[in-house]
Every structure is written in structure tokens, then in C-alpha cells.
Amino acid sequence: xxxxxxxxxxxxxxxxxGIPVQGVSGLGAPTFHDASTGWSAPVLGADGQPxxxxxxxxxxxxxxxxxxxxxxxxxxxxxxxxLPSFGxxxxxxxxxxxxxxxxxxxxxxxxxxxxxxxxxSLLAAIVDAPAAWPQAPTLRPVxxxxxxxxxxxxxxxxxxxxxxxxxxxxxxxxxxxxxxWDAWGRAAVMRP
Amino acid sequence: xxxxxxxxxxxxxxxxxxxxxxxxxxxxxxxxxxxTxADxxTSxxxxxTSxxxxxTxxxxxTxxxxTEPxxxxxxxxxxxxxxxxxxxxxSALSYTATVQPSSFGVxxxxxxxxxxxxxxxxxxxxxxxxxxxxxxxxAALDVAWDGRSGDGVPAAPGVYxxxxxxxxxxGLTWGEQGADTFVVRTGVVAGTWGQSELEDDERVPLLWHKxxxxxxxxxxxxxxxxxxxxxxxSGEGAKEVATQVPAPWDDLETPxxxxxxxxxxxxxxxxxxxxxxxSLGGDLGPxxxxxxxxxxxxxxxxxxxxxxxxxxxxRKAEALTxxxxxxxxxxxxVLSADEQVVATQEVPYRIYxxxxxxxxxxxxxxxxxxxxxxxQALRGIEGVEPTDAAVLDALIEWVFTExxxxxxTRSGASYYMSYSGGWTGGRFNFRGFLDRTSGTIVxxxxxxxxxxxxxxxxxxxxxxxxxxxxxxxNEIKAIGVDDYxxxxxGPSGCGFSYHAVTTxxxxxxxxxxxxxxxxxxxxxxxxxxxxxxxxxPGAEYLERLVRSGRADYYYDDSRVRIQ
Numbered sequence: 001x002x003x004x005x006x007x008x009x010x011x012x013x014x015x016x017x018g019i020p021v022q023g024v025s026g027l028g029a030p031t032f033h034d035a036s037t038g039w040s041a042p043v044l045g046a047d048g049q050p051x052x053x054x055x056x057x058x059x060x061x062x063x064x065x066x067x068x069x070x071x072x073x074x075x076x077x078x079x080x081x082x083l084p085s086f087g088x089x090x091x092x093x094x095x096x097x098x099x100x101x102x103x104x105x106x107x108x109x110x111x112x113x114x115x116x117x118x119x120x121s122l123l124a125a126i127v128d129a130p131a132a133w134p135q136a137p138t139l140r141p142v143x144x145x146x147x148x149x150x151x152x153x154x155x156x157x158x159x160x161x162x163x164x165x166x167x168x169x170x171x172x173x174x175x176x177x178x179x180x181w182d183a184w185g186r187a188a189v190m191r192p
Numbered sequence: 193x194x195x196x197x198x199x200x201x202x203x204x205x206x207x208x209x210x211x212x213x214x215x216x217x218x219x220x221x222x223x224x225x226x227x228t229x230a231d232x233x234t235s236x237x238x239x240x241t242s243x244x245x246x247x248t249x250x251x252x253x254t255x256x257x258x259t260e261p262x263x264x265x266x267x268x269x270x271x272x273x274x275x276x277x278x279x280x281x282x283s284a285l286s287y288t289a290t291v292q293p294s295s296f297g298v299x300x301x302x303x304x305x306x307x308x309x310x311x312x313x314x315x316x317x318x319x320x321x322x323x324x325x326x327x328x329x330x331a332a333l334d335v336a337w338d339g340r341s342g343d344g345v346p347a348a349p350g351v352y353x354x355x356x357x358x359x360x361x362x363g364l365t366w367g368e369q370g371a372d373t374f375v376v377r378t379g380v381v382a383g384t385w386g387q388s389e390l391e392d393d394e395r396v397p398l399l400w401h402k403x404x405x406x407x408x409x410x411x412x413x414x415x416x417x418x419x420x421x422x423x424x425x426s427g428e429g430a431k432e433v434a435t436q437v438p439a440p441w442d443d444l445e446t447p448x449x450x451x452x453x454x455x456x457x458x459x460x461x462x463x464x465x466x467x468x469x470x471s472l473g474g475d476l477g478p479x480x481x482x483x484x485x486x487x488x489x490x491x492x493x494x495x496x497x498x499x500x501x502x503x504x505x506x507r508k509a510e511a512l513t514x515x516x517x518x519x520x521x522x523x524x525x526v527l528s529a530d531e532q533v534v535a536t537q538e539v540p541y542r543i544y545x546x547x548x549x550x551x552x553x554x555x556x557x558x559x560x561x562x563x564x565x566x567x568q569a570l571r572g573i574e575g576v577e578p579t580d581a582a583v584l585d586a587l588i589e590w591v592f593t594e595x596x597x598x599x600x601t602r603s604g605a606s607y608y609m610s611y612s613g614g615w616t617g618g619r620f621n622f623r624g625f626l627d628r629t630s631g632t633i634v635x636x637x638x639x640x641x642x643x644x645x646x647x648x649x650x651x652x653x654x655x656x657x658x659x660x661x662x663x664x665x666n667e668i669k670a671i672g673v674d675d676y677x678x679x680x681x682g683p684s685g686c687g688f689s690y691h692a693v694t695t696x697x698x699x700x701x702x703x704x705x706x707x708x709x710x711x712x713x714x715x716x717x718x719x720x721x722x723x724x725x726x727x728x729p730g731a732e733y734l735e736r737l738v739r740s741g742r743a744d745y746y747y748d749d750s751r752v753r754i755q
Contacts (some may be wrong), residue, residue, distance in 0.1 A: 028629070033755040036612045037619055042629045053607050053621075053630035071611040075637050077604025077688045078681045095603030109605035111633040148406055158407035160556035165416060166450040168405025175407075176556060 014102040016126045018058035018184030021154060024125045026118050027054055032155040035179050035187040038068070039155075043110050043118045052095070052110030054118050058103065058185045060133070065105040072107035073098040083116075087123050092116070101126060127184060134182040136190040145172040150180035150188075157181070265366040266292045267358040268330065273371030274530070276479045278378045279339025279346035280425055280434035281535035287371050289356035290332045291321045298366055301357045302335045304373075307350055313342040315354065318361075339375055344430040347375045349475040374479035378527050378535040379424030379434060381473035384417045385458045385543075388467040388495075388505070395466065396459035396549045396651070399560040400447035401623050408623065409557045410447040412456055414549075418541075419455040424474040440520070440542035444564040445626075457542040459561055461651065462578045463511045466543070467495070470504045470525065483529040489539075490524065499527055512545055516583060516650070517574040518567065519543045544570055547578060547651030558754045561649045564626055569646045580652045580696060584703045585726035587646055591639065591671075591705040592724060598672030599706065600633045601680050604688070609637035610755070615658045615747040618692075619755035620645055632672075639671060639706040640692035644752035647694070657699045657748035659691040659734070663741030667710040667720055676710060676720045678739060687741065695730070699745035702733040709736040 021030040021039055028042040028050070038057030042050040055072065059065035066089075073080055073091050080091035080098070087101035097115035098107045106122045108115040137150035147169050148156065161175030174192040181187055272287030289300055302316035321331035337354055339347050355370040386395025395414045403410035421435050438455040441448055448454040460466050468489075476485070476499070485499035489506050496505035504525075513519055523539040544566045552559035572594060573586035591597070600607075607630040608621045620641035624630060634642075640656040647654035664687040667676045679686035693704040704725035709715060711723025715736040725733065734743055 031621065031624055031629070033619065033621065034612075036617075037610060037755050040621065040624070040630075042624075042631075050629055050631040052605075052633070053624075055610060068612070071614065071617070074615070074690065075606040075609065075611055075635075077600075077635050077690060078602075078685050079689060093603045093605075095600060096605035107610075109600075109603070109607050109630070111600060111602060111631060156406040158409070159554070159558070161407075162413050162557075163403075163405065163407075163410060165410070165448065165454075168403060168410075168449075173413075 014128070015062070016058070016102050016104050016128050017130055018127065018182075018186050019056050019104060019106075019122055019125045020127065021056075021181065021183060021185050024054075025121045027121070030155065030185075032157050032179070032181045032187075034157055034159075034177075035189050036068075038105075038187075039181065039185050043108065043113075045113070051113050052108065052115070052118075054122060055107040056122065056185050057105045058187075059105065060103070062100075062103045065100050065103045069098050069100045069105040069107070072105070076109075086116075086119070090119075099123065130184075134180060134186055134188040136188040137178050137180040138190065139171075139174070139192060142170055145170045146174060147171070148178060148180075150178075152182055153180035153188075154183050155181040157187075263292050265298045265358060265360070267356060267367030267369050268292055270354075270356050270369040270371045272354065273373065274483070275532055276374045276376055276483055276529035276534045277337070277339045278376050278474075278527075278535045280432065281378060281537060282339070282533065284336040284338040285373060286334055286336050287315075287354045287356075288332050288334050289321065289358070289369070290330055291358055291367075292330070298358055298360045300333045301359065302333070303355055303357075304337055304347075305353050305355055305370075306347070307352075312347055312352060313337070313340065316356075337373070340430075346430075346432050349376050349477040351375075351478055374477055374482060374529075376476050376479055376534065377424050377474035378472065378476070379421075379474050379537055380437065380470045380525065380539065381421045381424060382417055382471040383419050383437065383455075383539060384415075384469045385466055386460070387415060387469065388507070390465075390467065390507070392461075392463065392465050392511075393467050393507070394461040394464045394548065396461065396544070396546055397560045398457065398459050398544070398566075399557055399562045400443075400445060401558070401562055401564060401626070402445040403447050404449065407557075411557050411560055416456065418458060420451040421473070422452075424472075434537075437537070437539045439540050444567050455540060457544065457563065459544040459546055459566065460512055461548045462513050462516055462545040465508045465511060467505055467507045468492070468523070468539075469497075470506070470539075472499065472502045472504065476500065479529060484531075486528045486531070488526050488528070492523070512543065514578070515575045516545050516547065516570055516578055517576075518570050519545055546570075546649075547580070547583060549651055551648045551651055551653040552753065553751050554753070558622075559648075561651075562622070562626075565622070565646060565649045569650060581701075581727050583650060583652045584643075584647055584654065584694075584696070587643055587650075587652075588703050588705050588726050589724055591642055591646070592708065595642075595671070596628075596632050597634045597639075597642075598632055599670030599680065600635050601670065601673065601682070604635045604681060604685075606635045606637040607631065607633060609635075609641040609692075609752075611637075616750045618644075618656055618750055618752045620752050622754045634671065634706075636688070636690075636692040636704075636706040639704070640694050641752050643694045643703060643705045645754060648751065652696070653751075654694050654696050654703070655698075655749050655751050657693050657695045657702070657745045657750070659688075659693065659737075659743050660746050661690050661743070663687055663743040664739040666716040666737060666739045667718075668707040668737065669720070669722065670707045671705065676718075678716070691737070691743075693725070693733070693745075695745075695748055699730040699748040702728050702730050704728075704733070709733070711736070 083090035090099035157179040162173035315335040353370040397414035497503035572590040
């Protein structure tokens with residue numbers, strides 16, 4: 001099956017720190033999902049209107065990135081074809097592109113434009129430093145509950161928990177899961 | 193002239209009945225005084241009546257010594273006492289002083305004095321009583337007090353006395369009586385829906401998805417109060433006003449950052465009989481023991497608490513509604529003392545009537561009912577019959593026909609849905625979808641995610657099912673597309689590599705917001721009969737969708753997750 005190309009090709013490729021979640025040309029503000037899904041950002045046209053979406057997964061392993069890319073390719077209803085010279089492996093059609101470069105996988109879906117442009121921007125933005133994976137967040141007791149401590153995090157995905165109205169940083173009931181994202185789109189998970 | 197005459201009469205009465213008789217005799221015919229009524233209004237009228245009824249002028253009986261002397265002016269009674277007044281919420285109270293007819297020509301004062309005897313306000317100053325047309329033997333004066341001083345300052349809680357004084361113009365007092373009034377402050381300071389633990393008091397947690405802080409999600413947990421006011425009144429002196437329960441919070445995305453001006457909307461299962469617990473503030477003063485307080489809301493039963501305890505628990509007498517939708521309005525809380533209405537306070541509300549709590553596999557944030565989602569969905573399917581099938585049918589029609597979405601005819605790519613760990617790991621970027629951050633183009637996975645998220649937020653369990661794989665299509669009309677085609681991606685793209693639909697019974701029944709089928713006998717060619725995919729048997733769905741190739745349902749107990 002053609003999707004398997006994403007898994008089989010060049011699994012031993014480089015291990016990257018990730019892609020900056022801010023500042024990639026043509027992308028809007030990031031949204032962070034769960035640790036196995038990655039983050040996404042709208043692909044914006046010259047007029048600032050959304051053309052589609054770019055999804056990024058900075059995986060802890062190359063195999064995990066390949067599996068993510070397979071999942072992304074499966075969700076495209078029209079046929080995909082191999083796209084040579086695009087990361088370690090890539091599949092694409094007129095509006096969708098899925099690619100993997102080492103432990104980084106991307107998927108771009110756009111309407112009315114070529115997905116290769118934003119995909120190239122993403123792959124070009126891959127960085128290899130800092131190499132160290134971010135630390136999992138911790139909790140600090142505060143008046144009325146707990147506060148999340150995650151130095152260097154630029155975003156969080158929090159499941160469950162409860163905050164009093166008007167106290168955005170105080171958790172009166174602990175979350176089930178806290179995912180902290182660093183500036184390169186890597187997730188560090190804490191399950192209190 | 194009559195006034196002078198009356199005053200003379202009054203003085204005589206005060207001094208002694210014999211003198212009165214004498215004075216009457218001296219005047220010859222007091223009834224003539226009625227003629228001066230034109231001058232003096234009530235007093236004049238009364239004079240005439242006195243003359244008529246007393247007979248002193250007609251027969252000279254008084255002079256004969258055979259009739260009773262006219263009675264002294266007297267304050268017979270004062271009504272209106274013992275009641276309760278909230279100057280900020282209630283209407284003014286009326287008080288009536290009744291006087292004897294022989295007092296015509298005398299005057300009444302009415303003042304309000306506080307517990308220390310200090311005058312709070314003057315309600316009547318030298319006013320004459322009005323003859324009772326039904327009973328000429330009586331006259332009366334009505335006054336009203338709104339619970340405020342002469343300067344408009346609401347009286348502080350306590351006991352006040354409305355005192356009538358009957359007097360004449362010469363400085364003589366003929367009687368004084370008072371009516372006590374309890375001045376109070378009333379009002380609710382907090383309200384919480386649900387929480388009774390009664391079986392059919394099923395409050396559904398709501399979530400706002402653009403909160404401040406590390407997480408964009410804030411939930412009321414199904415337990416948070418709807419409103420919390422600082423006090424029953426605000427301002428001081430003449431500027432003191434009753435606080436009001438705010439209108440329901442109308443930002444569907446962002447929760448408030450504090451309680452000021454906040455009245456959170458609520459969600460309940462449609463057939464719930466919700467409870468509403470109200471905490472009372474204010475100051476009932478001595479009235480708490482002196483009168484019998486009661487509270488009521490029309491259509492609701494008071495099941496616990498009392499006005500004097502400060503807590504009222506009401507329960508709706510009947511089910512919330514018989515259809516799904518958004519129920520908005522205002523409850524009128526009426527507080528009464530000895531069956532007299534003291535205060536009425538409005539409690540506005542907005543209640544989302546759902547099938548029940550959200551039905552995702554997870555029951556914690558963000559897998560709850562989002563305000564922004566249930567508000568638009570319920571308004572979109574307002575009035576739908578409360579059955580799973582009816583709700584899903586309505587949702588499919590709403591998404592397919594009324595959304596701004598269009599199928600991705602270039603690539604069939606998903607924009608909001610992704611799969612993590614295989615087909616069963618469907619995750620939907622619902623926050624992004626609500627803002628259309630990735631635009632308005634979608635594919636089948638997106639549409640199954642849209643239907644699944646909305647349905648599960650309304651309390652209707654809905655899974656997605658994956659039809660595999662690589663099959664050719666009969667005629668379909670994709671969402672947002674005007675024409676039927678069997679090649680949605682153009683001449684070289686006449687099939688789906690997969691297709692995602694939704695089901696609640698392992699693909700026995702299918703709902704699909706992505707496309708409409710050709711509903712006639714030949715689903716593979718013209719003419720086309722638009723058939724929305726609402727409660728269609730799974731076998732029929734495949735028959736109408738698939739022209740050739742192997743296609744079957746897989747992973748059909750998968751429930752979408754919100755990412």
C-alpha cells in the first residue's frame with residue numbers, strides 16, 4: 001500500500017528538535033492538541049484568510065512520526081501519490097500533502113492552492129537544537145488549589161480539572177493530564 | 193365661613209356637649225352651612241350633612257332638649273398597620289384614617305416616625321377627610337408611604353409608625369392613632385440551579401472554550417452558582433437601589449472573569465424538573481418574627497427553606513419542556529408577609545434543554561457540552577422531538593443544509609479531524625472548527641466529527657464508522673455542492689479511498705452530514721431525488737452509495753474525541 005511508504009522510507013533519518021510553533025511563513029497562530037496528535041496552525045492566504053491547515057507532530061521516535069504520517073494520509077479521501085525529494089517520504093495530491101523528515105511529520109490540507117508551498121516552509125523550518133526534550137510540568141500548591149509550573153512552555157493542553165471562576169491560574173481540582181508544549185512543538189506530559 | 197363654624201362647633205364639643213347644643217341652637221340652622229361647601233370642599237360638604245342628619249336646624253330639636261348632642265370629632269380608627277414595606281422593591285403602602293362625621297371641618301395630619309420618635313416624613317398636613325359616600329356617618333383620609341423620607345432616602349430597616357392626628361385649626365387635638373410598619377430590605381444574593389440530588393433534577397455541565405489561563409476551557413462543573421451578588425442593594429442615601437439579578441451571560445465563548453454582572457446560563461435534560469436554590473440577603477428586622485413570610489414563583493414549588501431562614505429551594509412543578517431547545521425568560525420571585533406582597537424580584541434565565549449530559553467516552557473537560565455548540569445547535573434544531581433519532585435527523589439536516597461548509601472536491605482532505613493511532617483515534621479540532629480557523633472546506637471525516645461532536649454534546653450518543661475501501665460511487669451531492677456527481681474529484685476521481693459516516697448502533701443505522709444520496713430506484717444515474725442521510729439502514733446506505741468495489745463498515749463503535 002502506498003501509504004506504507006511513509007513508514008518504510010528512511011526510518012533512520014535525523015532526529016530533530018522540531019519546528020518553531022511561531023514564525024513559520026504563511027502560518028497563523030498555533031493550536032496545541034494532545035501529545036499524540038501534535039499541533040496545528042492555519043495556512044493563511046496573502047489576504048490573511050485561512051486556506052487550510054498545517055499539522056505538525058514532533059515525535060519522540062522516528063517510528064512514531066511515521067505512524068502519525070500514515071494516519072494523516074489515511075484521512076484523505078482522494079488518492080495520494082508519492083512526492084519525491086520531499087523530506088524522507090511524502091505523499092500528495094492537489095490539495096493535501098503528508099510528509100516525514102526523521103522524527104518530524106507534517107500534513108498540509110489547503111483549498112485553492114498548492115500544499116507544497118506551506119509544506120516546504122515547514123520542512124525548511126526544522127531545527128535540531130535544543131536537543132533536550134522539555135521537562136514535564138509540575139504542580140505548586142497555591143491558595144485554593146494548585147498552579148502549573150512549566151518553565152519554557154509556550155502552550156498547554158489540559159484535560160479535566162476545575163478552576164474557580166475568575167481564577168485562571170488556580171486549579172481547585174487537579175487535571176487528569178497536563179501537556180506542556182515548548183517552542184519547537186514538543187510535548188511533555190504530566191498525569192497528576 | 194363653614195370652617196369657622198365648624199371650628200366653633202369643634203371647640204364647643206371639646207369643651208362640653210351642652211355647649212355644643214347651645215352653639216348649634218345659636219346658629220339657628222347649621223344645615224345652611226352646607227351652602228358653604230362650595231368654599232371648603234369636604235368640610236363644607238360635611239357641614240351640610242351634619243345639618244341634614246342632625247336635624248338641629250329643621251326641627252329645633254336640640255333646642256328642645258329632646259335629641260342627642262352631635263358627637264365629638266373623633267379619630268375612629270387607622271388601618272394599614274402591621275404590614276411590611278421594602279422601599280427598594282415593593283410599592284407604597286396605603287393607610288386610612290376614619291373619622292366621625294362631626295369632625296367635618298377638622299383636619300388630619302399624618303407623619304411617619306421612627307422608633308426613636310423622630311419624624312421621617314410628612315404624609316398629610318392639614319388635610320380634610322373625605323365623606324364616605326356609602327356611609328355618611330364616616331369620613332376618611334387615605335395616605336400612602338413609599339418607605340422613604342421626605343428627601344427620598346429609603347428608610348433603614350426597622351419599625352416605623354404612620355401616625356394620624358386629628359386636629360382643628362385652633363390647635364386642639366381630637367385624636368391620634370398610629371399604624372406600625374416594618375421596613376425591610378429583601379432580595380436574593382445568590383442562585384444555584386440543580387444540586388438537589390433528586391432523580392429528575394439533571395443539570396448538565398457547561399463549558400466555555402476561550403477562557404484565560406493555561407487552558408482555554410472553563411466549565412461550571414454542573415455545580416457552580418448561576419449568580420452571586422454582593423448585596424441586595426447598592427448605593428447610599430437617596431441613591432440606594434435594589435440590585436438586580438443580571439441578564440444571562442451572553443458571551444458563548446468566553447466565561448466571565450468574576451461574579452460582577454454575571455448570571456450563567458444553565459443546561460438540563462429536557463425532562464428535568466430543575467431546582468433553584470436562592471440565598472436571600474437583606475434585613476427583615478423585627479418583621480421576621482412579627483409576620484408570616486412566604487415566597488413563591490409561579491409554576492414552581494417551594495420544597496425547602498423559608499424566607500426567615502435565608503434559603504429558598506424551589507422546584508419546577510412540571511418538566512422543563514417537551515422538546516429540545518433554548519428556554520429563556522424570567523422567574524418572578526414574590527416575597528409576601530401575611531399574604532401581602534412585599535417584594536417582587538426577577539430572576540432571568542437561559543436554559544439549554546438537552547437530551548442529557550454529554551456522551552463522549554470521557555466525561556471531563558473538554559468533553560462536556562460547550563455553550564457555543566449547544567447554543568447554535570439547539571437554535572438550529574429548536575423544537576425537535578426529544579428522541580435520539582429525531583435529534584440526529586435534525587442535526588444532519590442542519591449541518592448539511594444550513595452550514596457554510598463545502599466538500600473538498602480537490603483532494604478530499606480533512607481540515608479539522610485527524611486520526612491518531614489508527615481509525616479508532618478520531619480527534620476533532622472543535623475549537624478551531626467553531627472559528628473556522630482552517631476555512632470552510634471539509635471532507636467526510638470532518639463531517640462525521642461535526643455531527644459526532646454536536647450530537648454527543650447534546651447528549652445523544654453517536655459513533656463514527658469507517659467504510660473501507662477504495663470503492664466507486666453512485667450519484668452523490670456533497671455538502672455545499674449544488675450538483676450530483678459520481679466523480680466528486682473530477683473525471684479521474686470517481687471513488688472514495690474511505691468514507692466516514694456516523695451511527696449509534698454499529699452501522700445498522702447511518703447518519704451522514706457529508707453528502708446526500710440519490711433516493712430514487714436508480715441511485716447511479718439521473719434523475720436525482722435528494723435523500724438526506726437521516727436514519728437510513730446501513731445496508732441501504734451502502735447500496736445507494738457504492739457503485740462498485742468492496743465496501744463495508746469498520747471501527748463503527750468509535751467515538752470522536754475533542755482535541
